Amino acid sequence: MGNEEWVPLVHRVPDLGALELLLAVARLGSLSGAAKHMGITQPAASSRIRAMEARLGVALVDRSPRGSTLTAEGALVTDWARRVVEAAEAFDAGAQALRGRRDSRLRVAASMTIAEYLLPGWLIALRGQRPGTAVSLQAGNSALVARRVLAHDADLGFVEGLTVPDGLDSAVIAQDRLVVAVAPEHPWARRTKGVEAAELASTPLILRERGSGTRQVLDAALAGCGGLAAPLLELASTTAVKAAAVSGAGPCVLSELALGDELAARRLVQVPVTGAALGRALRAVWPAGSRPAGPARDLLSLTRVRS
Amino acid sequence: MGNEEWVPLVHRVPDLGALELLLAVARLGSLSGAAKHMGITQPAASSRIRAMEARLGVALVDRSPRGSTLTAEGALVTDWARRVVEAAEAFDAGAQALRGRRDSRLRVAASMTIAEYLLPGWLIALRGQRPGTAVSLQAGNSALVARRVLAHDADLGFVEGLTVPDGLDSAVIAQDRLVVAVAPEHPWARRTKGVEAAELASTPLILRERGSGTRQVLDAALAGCGGLAAPLLELASTTAVKAAAVSGAGPCVLSELALGDELAARRLVQVPVTGAALGRALRAVWPAGSRPAGPARDLLSLTRVRS
DNA sequence: ATGAGGCCATAAACTGACTTTATGGGTAAT
DNA sequence: ATTACCCATAAAGTCAGTTTATGGCCTCAT
Numbered sequence: 160m161g162n163e164e165w166v167p168l169v170h171r172v173p174d175l176g177a178l179e180l181l182l183a184v185a186r187l188g189s190l191s192g193a194a195k196h197m198g199i200t201q202p203a204a205s206s207r208i209r210a211m212e213a214r215l216g217v218a219l220v221d222r223s224p225r226g227s228t229l230t231a232e233g234a235l236v237t238d239w240a241r242r243v244v245e246a247a248e249a250f251d252a253g254a255q256a257l258r259g260r261r262d263s264r265l266r267v268a269a270s271m272t273i274a275e276y277l278l279p280g281w282l283i284a285l286r287g288q289r290p291g292t293a294v295s296l297q298a299g300n301s302a303l304v305a306r307r308v309l310a311h312d313a314d315l316g317f318v319e320g321l322t323v324p325d326g327l328d329s330a331v332i333a334q335d336r337l338v339v340a341v342a343p344e345h346p347w348a349r350r351t352k353g354v355e356a357a358e359l360a361s362t363p364l365i366l367r368e369r370g371s372g373t374r375q376v377l378d379a380a381l382a383g384c385g386g387l388a389a390p391l392l393e394l395a396s397t398t399a400v401k402a403a404a405v406s407g408a409g410p411c412v413l414s415e416l417a418l419g420d421e422l423a424a425r426r427l428v429q430v431p432v433t434g435a436a437l438g439r440a441l442r443a444v445w446p447a448g449s450r451p452a453g454p455a456r457d458l459l460s461l462t463r464v465r466s
Numbered sequence: 467m468g469n470e471e472w473v474p475l476v477h478r479v480p481d482l483g484a485l486e487l488l489l490a491v492a493r494l495g496s497l498s499g500a501a502k503h504m505g506i507t508q509p510a511a512s513s514r515i516r517a518m519e520a521r522l523g524v525a526l527v528d529r530s531p532r533g534s535t536l537t538a539e540g541a542l543v544t545d546w547a548r549r550v551v552e553a554a555e556a557f558d559a560g561a562q563a564l565r566g567r568r569d570s571r572l573r574v575a576a577s578m579t580i581a582e583y584l585l586p587g588w589l590i591a592l593r594g595q596r597p598g599t600a601v602s603l604q605a606g607n608s609a610l611v612a613r614r615v616l617a618h619d620a621d622l623g624f625v626e627g628l629t630v631p632d633g634l635d636s637a638v639i640a641q642d643r644l645v646v647a648v649a650p651e652h653p654w655a656r657r658t659k660g661v662e663a664a665e666l667a668s669t670p671l672i673l674r675e676r677g678s679g680t681r682q683v684l685d686a687a688l689a690g691c692g693g694l695a696a697p698l699l700e701l702a703s704t705t706a707v708k709a710a711a712v713s714g715a716g717p718c719v720l721s722e723l724a725l726g727d728e729l730a731a732r733r734l735v736q737v738p739v740t741g742a743a744l745g746r747a748l749r750a751v752w753p754a755g756s757r758p759a760g761p762a763r764d765l766l767s768l769t770r771v772r773s
Numbered sequence: 774a775t776g777a778g779g780c781c782a783t784a785a786a787c788t789g790a791c792t793t794t795a796t797g798g799g800t801a802a803t
Numbered sequence: 804a805t806t807a808c809c810c811a812t813a814a815a816g817t818c819a820g821t822t823t824a825t826g827g828c829c830t831c832a833t
Contacts, residue, residue: 167504169482171558172482172561176475179475191781196472200821217565224828227780231605235564239561242553243553248475251475253543258523398548507792510791512811517790517791529810
């Protein structure tokens with residue numbers, strides 16, 4: 160992250176409106192159609208696409224008197240643009256949930272990992288099938304989630320701990336797994352067989368602070384190996400942990416959900432672990448006895464793992 | 467994708483500059499520091515953050531005379547913003563590679579799936595460790611990649627077929643897997659045991675067009691089960707296939723790389739397949755005999771799977 | 774062929790969001 | 804107290820993106 164000569168991204172990447180416009184052009188097959196879809200005029204769309212092509216230095220669309228189609232490069236750029244726009248949609252879904260504080264119809268409480276990585280996608284899906292639903296979101300640790308749900312301050316909760324808090328019914332919605340990851344230069348990156356649980360337990364690691372769900376699972380999994388060594392670093396956020404590991408400080412342990420991007424980009428390399436169960440269930444929870452109904456049931460059915 | 471009343475995303479999501487600024491505030495702990503980092507003045511940063519808070523309806527930062535820290539909601543929003551910015555960085559890395567046509571130092575040819583989903587991440591990593599390297603990218607099917615590499619029009623190629631084209635050396639860089647996915651309402655979504663290869667082979671599927679690497683692997687894997695039934699739909703792009711499957715047209719088969727987002731958001735549900743090997747190796751290729759050197763070697767070492 | 778209806782490009786005037794410049798008030802450490 | 808951070812506010816400036824207005828090109832149906 161810490162580059163010397165940093166030119167802000169904004170000057171090199173078209174803005175979200177332009178990317179969205181490009182997607183519309185790809186889908187509708189014409190600039191004027193895309194313009195209408197976006198609520199702007201045709202010359203505006205033409206100018207924006209042209210500006211984008213100039214900035215990227217590549218022709219994106221083939222214009223013809225009966226429509227516009229993507230060039231080969233345009234198709235590739237559009238695919239990358241789609242990922243940006245989808246991330247923006249997830250941002251929007253989360254932000255909308257965060258905004259609707261008291262008065263909304265479905266109130267959700269979720270642990271950090273779930274709120275960060277899974278909920279935005281679910282909310283997009285929920286909006287797709289029940290467009291009217293207003294959702295509010297409260298994020299915090301498992302104890303907070305349990306308290307909210309029990310007090311009926313939330314209609315549905317999502318937790319990632321090992322145990323279900325008392326007074327709540329639950330359903331497993333996904334399996335998460337803790338993953339050990341190191342920078343590509345780290346000796347562990349070249350290990351064929353990964354590491355034994357005992358070696359992992361005796362190695363100083365980069366971890367989330369004590370009390371986080373992640374830390375709790377790791378403690379429990381390595382209890383049989385003499386417990387965890389003193390941490391190398393203890394950081395407050397997932398991102399800080401990743402950044403430290405990427406910079407080569409040492410091995411880190413995080414949810415595979417949180418490590419997806421880093422592993423795909425090879426900024427970090429996964430190290431297999433033998434002899435310890437690092438899996439954990441992600442659960443939806445609700446007050447014992449009362450089965451979720453209405454919007455809560457809709458969301459639950461979107462997330463529930465079938466088995 | 468086809469909503470009735472469509473308000474463009476731009477009006478609901480802050481622009482990339484604002485998101486980037488928010489990340490800078492989170493990292494540096496002050497508005498003025500973030501402003502300097504972004505090359506704007508402190509009042510501009512203050513105003514932008516304020517505008518973003520007003521738009522989202524949530525306080526994002528706690529301002530104090532000795533710095534600004536994120537609120538709890540701000541931390542969550544920042545994590546979502548980070549995903550948008552990372553997607554934008556991937557866009558930029560890809561776009562830069564696309565722009566540098568003839569004259570650049572490292573010329574890469576890659577198949578569509580790899581160019582879409584993996585290369586941008588690798589290029590970000592490459593830029594991180596060799597900032598000066600200019601990369602150009604050509605995307606196409608395996609045959610085109612092979613031709614480019616053989617003709618020394620590309621220094622390094624990436625293919626996803628079953629076989630390595632003649633005259634090329636290769637290294638496996640990752641394992642990909644074809645995944646069968648259906649809309650959550652589809653009967654297969656509730657199957658406990660997934661589907662048998664024979665049943666898959668006899669079911670009309672939504673597929674990429676013949677000749678794509680994906681299609682080729684699927685044909686080969688199901689050859690033993692009497693071959694593939696006539697496709698339900700045959701579409702030209704990964705995105706079109708996903709859209710058709712999401713809308714409930716039927717089961718689709720795509721790379722797990724392409725399906726990541728849809729599976730996480732539960733727009734599609736994965737169906738396990740028994741009795742067929744749907745894995746495939748993703749390979750880097752280069753002219754036989756000549757081991758990659760210089761920037762090509764750097765990129766290769768970033769992507770290579772350790773084993 | 775000829776007119777109608779698509780599509781896209783260009784030019785000029787307009788608008789507003791974001792910016793800088795300029796200033797003031799607050800806290801903490803020397 | 805002085806210095807050095809931090810942030811907020813107000814007013815003036817700037818530029819990208821917009822609309823309005825127009826024209827050219829192609830295809831299809833009459």
